[in-house]
Amino acid sequence: xxxxxxxxxxxxxxxxxxxxxxxxxxxxxxxxxxxxxxxxxxxxxxxxxxxxxxxxxxxxxxxxxxxxxxxxxxxxxxxxxxxxxxxxxxxxxxxxxxxxxxxxxxxxxxxxxxxxxxxxxxxxxxxxxxxxxxxxxxxxxxxxxxxxxxxxxxxxxxxxxxxxxxxxxxxxxxxxxxxxxxxxxxxxxxxxxxxxxxxxx
Amino acid sequence: xxxxxxxxxxxxxxxxxxxxxxxxxxxxxxxxxxxxxxxxxxxxxxxxxxxxxxxxxxxxxxxxxxxxxxxxxxxxxxxxxxxxxxxxxxxxxxxxxxxxxxxxxxxxxxxxxxxxxxxxxxxxxxxxxxxxxxxxxxxxxxxxxxxxxxxxxxxxxxxxxxxxxxxxxxxxxxxxxxxxxxxxxxxxxxxxxxxxxxxxxxxxxxxxxxxxxxxxxxxxxxxxxxxxxxxxxxxxxxxxxxxxxxxxxxxxxxxxxxxxxxxxxxxxxxxxxxxxxxxxxxxxxxxxxxxxxxxxxxxxxxxxxxxxxxxxxxxxxxxxxxxxxxxxxxxxxxxxxxxxxxxxxxxxxxxxxxxxxxxxxxxxxxxxxxxxxxxxxxxxxxxxxxxxxxxxxxxxxxxxxxxxxxxxxxxxxxxxxxxxxxxxxxxxxxxxxxxxxxxxxxxxxxxxxxxxxxxxxxxxxxxxxxxxxxxxxxxxxxxxxxxxxxxxxxxxxxxxxxxxxxxxxxxxxxxxxxxxxxxxxxxxxxxxxxxxxxxxxxxxxxxxxxxxxxxxxxxxxxxxxxxxxxxxxxxxxxxxxxxxxxxx
Numbered sequence: 202x203x204x205x206x207x208x209x210x211x212x213x214x215x216x217x218x219x220x221x222x223x224x225x226x227x228x229x230x231x232x233x234x235x236x237x238x239x240x241x242x243x244x245x246x247x248x249x250x251x252x253x254x255x256x257x258x259x260x261x262x263x264x265x266x267x268x269x270x271x272x273x274x275x276x277x278x279x280x281x282x283x284x285x286x287x288x289x290x291x292x293x294x295x296x297x298x299x300x301x302x303x304x305x306x307x308x309x310x311x312x313x314x315x316x317x318x319x320x321x322x323x324x325x326x327x328x329x330x331x332x333x334x335x336x337x338x339x340x341x342x343x344x345x346x347x348x349x350x351x352x353x354x355x356x357x358x359x360x361x362x363x364x365x366x367x368x369x370x371x372x373x374x375x376x377x378x379x380x381x382x383x384x385x386x387x388x389x390x391x392x393x394x395x396x397x398x399x400x401x402x
Numbered sequence: 403x404x405x406x407x408x409x410x411x412x413x414x415x416x417x418x419x420x421x422x423x424x425x426x427x428x429x430x431x432x433x434x435x436x437x438x439x440x441x442x443x444x445x446x447x448x449x450x451x452x453x454x455x456x457x458x459x460x461x462x463x464x465x466x467x468x469x470x471x472x473x474x475x476x477x478x479x480x481x482x483x484x485x486x487x488x489x490x491x492x493x494x495x496x497x498x499x500x501x502x503x504x505x506x507x508x509x510x511x512x513x514x515x516x517x518x519x520x521x522x523x524x525x526x527x528x529x530x531x532x533x534x535x536x537x538x539x540x541x542x543x544x545x546x547x548x549x550x551x552x553x554x555x556x557x558x559x560x561x562x563x564x565x566x567x568x569x570x571x572x573x574x575x576x577x578x579x580x581x582x583x584x585x586x587x588x589x590x591x592x593x594x595x596x597x598x599x600x601x602x603x604x605x606x607x608x609x610x611x612x613x614x615x616x617x618x619x620x621x622x623x624x625x626x627x628x629x630x631x632x633x634x635x636x637x638x639x640x641x642x643x644x645x646x647x648x649x650x651x652x653x654x655x656x657x658x659x660x661x662x663x664x665x666x667x668x669x670x671x672x673x674x675x676x677x678x679x680x681x682x683x684x685x686x687x688x689x690x691x692x693x694x695x696x697x698x699x700x701x702x703x704x705x706x707x708x709x710x711x712x713x714x715x716x717x718x719x720x721x722x723x724x725x726x727x728x729x730x731x732x733x734x735x736x737x738x739x740x741x742x743x744x745x746x747x748x749x750x751x752x753x754x755x756x757x758x759x760x761x762x763x764x765x766x767x768x769x770x771x772x773x774x775x776x777x778x779x780x781x782x783x784x785x786x787x788x789x790x791x792x793x794x795x796x797x798x799x800x801x802x803x804x805x806x807x808x809x810x811x812x813x814x815x816x817x818x819x820x821x822x823x824x825x826x827x828x829x830x831x832x833x834x835x836x837x838x839x840x841x842x843x844x845x846x847x848x849x850x851x852x853x854x855x856x857x858x859x860x861x862x863x864x865x866x867x868x869x870x871x872x873x874x875x876x877x878x879x880x881x882x883x884x885x886x887x888x889x890x891x892x893x894x895x896x897x898x899x900x901x902x903x904x905x906x907x908x909x910x911x912x913x914x915x916x917x918x919x920x921x922x923x924x925x926x927x928x929x930x931x932x933x934x935x936x937x938x939x940x941x942x943x944x945x946x947x948x949x950x951x952x953x954x955x956x957x958x959x960x961x962x963x964x965x966x967x968x969x970x971x972x973x974x975x976x977x978x979x980x981x982x983x984x985x986x
Contacts, residue, residue, distance in 0.1 A: 220938075227838030256940070271938050277838050278853040282900070285907040289938055318909045325973030 217264065219379050221372070222271040222286055224311050225296035226304035230331040232274040233362035234296060238372055239270065243363050261376045267374070287318040292325035292379040296370060297346075299330045299359065300338040305346070312353055325378035326355045329371050334361040660708050688716070688742065695756070696749045710756045717766065804880045813889045813898075818897045820897040823852050856901050863905030867917070876917045881908065881925045888928050891935060894952040896945070901937045 223231045236244050239257050255270045270292055276282055287293075295311055297304040308328065315324050329352045330341060343359060348355030354373050360367040694709040746753065746766050762848060831837070831846035837853070839845070863883055870876040887902040905911065906929075912918075921929070937944055 269939070275838055278858060279907070281857040281864075282904045284909045285904045285911070285936070286938055288907060288909075288912065314909075320909075320913070377406065 216267050217380075218267040218268045218269070219287060219291045219376060220271060221292045221294065221375055221379075222273060222290035223274050223294045223296060225286075225294075225329075225331075226298070226301070226307040227277040227297045229298040229301070229304045230271055230362050231294075231296050234294070234329070234331060234360065234368060234371075235270050235272045235274075237362045237365055237368050241365070243365070258282045259372070261373045261375075266376055268376070283314060284318050287315050292327075292375045294327055294329050294375055295355075296329045296331050297341070298332045299341045299346075300335050301330050302340050305330075305341050308349075312355075319379040323354065323382070325355075325375060325382045327371060327378060328353070328355055328357040330357070331362060333359040333366065334364050411799050438816065514761065536777065660705070670712045688738070690711070690744075691716075692745050692749075695752060696745070700878050706756055707760055710753070710760065714766070762840070783824075805878050809882070809886055809889050812886060813893055816886075816898040817893060817895045820855070820895055823855055824897065827852065852897075856897060859898070860901040860905045863902050863910050864908040867905075867911050867914075873916060877920045878915065880911075880917055884921070884925050884928050884932060891932070894955070896949060896952075899932075900936060903932055908933075925967070 206371050223235050225231055225285065233244055235255065236242060239255060253375075255272060255358050257268045257270070259268055271286055273286060276286075283332055286349075293315055295308050297308050312326065313327065328346065330343070330346050333339075346359070356378065358367055358371045358374055362368060413928040444490075691709045691713045694705050695713065758789070826848040828848060830850050837846045867876055867879050867883070870879055883902050883906060887899050890899040890902065891898070934946060935944055936942075
């Protein structure tokens with residue numbers, strides 16, 4: 202069996218279906234972001250009990266999409282599991298906390314691992330700086346993050362799960378990225394038959 | 403004085419060899435006595451061969467014993483010991499031999515005769531206390547050789563107790579003359595002697611054979627005569643050992659290996675078993691083969707080809723069983739492996755030429771270095787654990803063994819390891835996902851331990867596959883791991899299940915498309931199932947469902963262990979399970 206695991210990108214209704222993974226260091230607010238996006242509530246504590254709470258229909262750029270969010274909260278230390286979930290997901294929200302430099306530095310590790318697992322030069326990713334409401338405690342300036350995201354060649358956004366600031370936007374950004382990569386890979390298949398990442402910059 | 407059926411020195415052969423020996427015993431007597439063609443002629447020749455080989459074993463044994471005694475004597479005389487002291491050493495040796503013979507009788511089920519022998523010895527001892535006859539120091543072996551022979555022993559087999567008694571009475575006066583001289587000085591033969599027997603290098607099987615065989619007495623006498631000379635000094639020890647290490651069974655081995663063809667390897671089996679069961683070092687067999695293989699003649703002769711084939715067969719089939727799970731075996735094995743390696747390395751070209759002629763691409767050196775790390779089962783598991791703890795050394799040491807471990811045992815061992823750690827988790831550690839926060843090491847040390855353990859194991863499983871250079875072996879390991887994961891699922895060990903599954907889905911493993919393509923259909927099906935269980939769809943709904951089911955089952959059936967993977971199980975369920983297990 203060839204280990205092919207590309208997710209079905211459209212369901213029976215012809216609607217696009219994406220699996221998005223929310224990744225990042227411990228305590229950056231992955232769950233808060235996810236739950237805010239899906240249920241419109243802010244949670245303080247991590248409580249992943251309801252199975253259906255990670256699926257959502259959304260309309261992005263006037264096109265309906267069915268999203269399944271993989272919240273990796275609690276698994277930060279399970280490094281051996283990362284390869285497994287990175288392979289299943291179509292796009293990644295790489296979350297760091299603007300009040301914690303360590304989490305920002307960890308992003309690079311995730312970035313490289315994703316590319317390694319996906320075995321290509323580019324994968325749909327968005328860099329997300331969470332907790333931007335805590336302006337007084339901020340240690341990562343937005344310019345710094347922007348420079349870094351440019352370096353990686355991925356879009357960047359700052360969010361606040363608590364105040365529901367840019368939450369939907371960050372997911373929309375990621376969906377666009379996924380669509381873009383799908384389109385480019387389709388084009389690639391038409392032209393060459395060999396996967397080649399597009400260059401958007 | 404002697405405990406019946408007491409286990410003797412370390413290299414006691416297995417049951418099979420025991421049977422072999424007694425069958426050889428019976429047939430031998432048939433040969434000598436009846437000669438009525440009850441056994442086929444061919445069989446008799448074979449037996450004769452065996453007898454001859456074992457005779458040579460005796461020869462070695464005897465000369466080594468004598469050498470030892472000689473050395474002891476020299477030491478004693480250097481200390482100003484008298485001739486009297488020398489004879490004391492002899493006495494010891496004699497008593498040991500007799501004791502061994504008695505043991506032999508008991509082991510062969512002739513406890514009656516053994517008892518009589520013991521009584522006889524005891525009586526002699528009392529009668530002749532203080533009496534010191536002047537005797538040739540090697541008389542015992544000669545007498546054992548000539549008097550206590552096989553025919554006598556076999557006569558006892560199949561007799562009723564009464565008959566046995568009768569026989570002993572008629573037979574033992576004859577022996578008494580022989581024993582008379584042996585026990586005059588042994589005043590306290592029980593404990594001291596027993597200890598000495600255990601400490602000595604005497605091999606019961608060899609003594610047994612020495613009693614059984616007369617064929618080689620001429621050679622033995624010659625050898626004994628040689629050692630008997632007073633001129634022998636300690637430096638001769640080396641030369642004698644050298645002599646012994648020479649292939650002395652050459653003819654026999656040659657006949658067997660020439661009889662073997664590439665389709666029929668039975669003769670090689672026969673000779674290998676013969677060596678094994680005789681308790682003779684397999685190294686002897688190897689020495690024979692190596693002498694042909696390393697001969698200066700560059701031409702690939704038939705003998706060489708045959709020897710190569712035999713060596714290969716022996717390596718594949720018998721070399722591994724050399725250890726027999728005991729310490730001495732391991733030591734001897736290590737020594738043998740060293741010799742093997744040096745041999746293979748120094749004769750690389752020659753061996754290559756032969757293998758090319760035979761059209762065979764078996765890599766001797768690789769085989770030896772791979773199998774070198776074969777441990778016994780328990781050692782293997784300890785080693786597995788140790789390797790993990792040492793953060794996984796990169797050597798491929800254990801891989802050969804992994805697929806050899808029975809899945810069931812491996813699963814139970816994994817369950818033990820994972821379960822032990824899981825049970826250490828305190829309920830308060832699970833609150834508030836503290837293990838993801840910066841103070842995790844203080845707030846939830848046991849959870850962190852669990853996670854570290856999980857990661858280490860997962861990486862190790864992955865490395866098992868990746869380290870294999872050949873496709874078939876990789877496939878074998880992969881199939882084994884898939885099977886192992888499913889077994890883990892069946893017993894409810896989800897921690898190990900996830901560790902193995904994530905190892906298989908590790909980037910480095912998953913990349914190997916060929917390996918995944920060549921696994922068997924059944925493994926593919928199992929893999930599909932595995933993927934369903936660990937699928938992250940619907941927030942790992944499949945897994946949580948199954949975990950809950952297992953948990954329900956585990957409440958009533960204690961044979962199921964239910965070790966959840968911390969991440970995906972809902973924290974509530976884990977807490978519940980944890981409390982349950984903790985209280986249970």
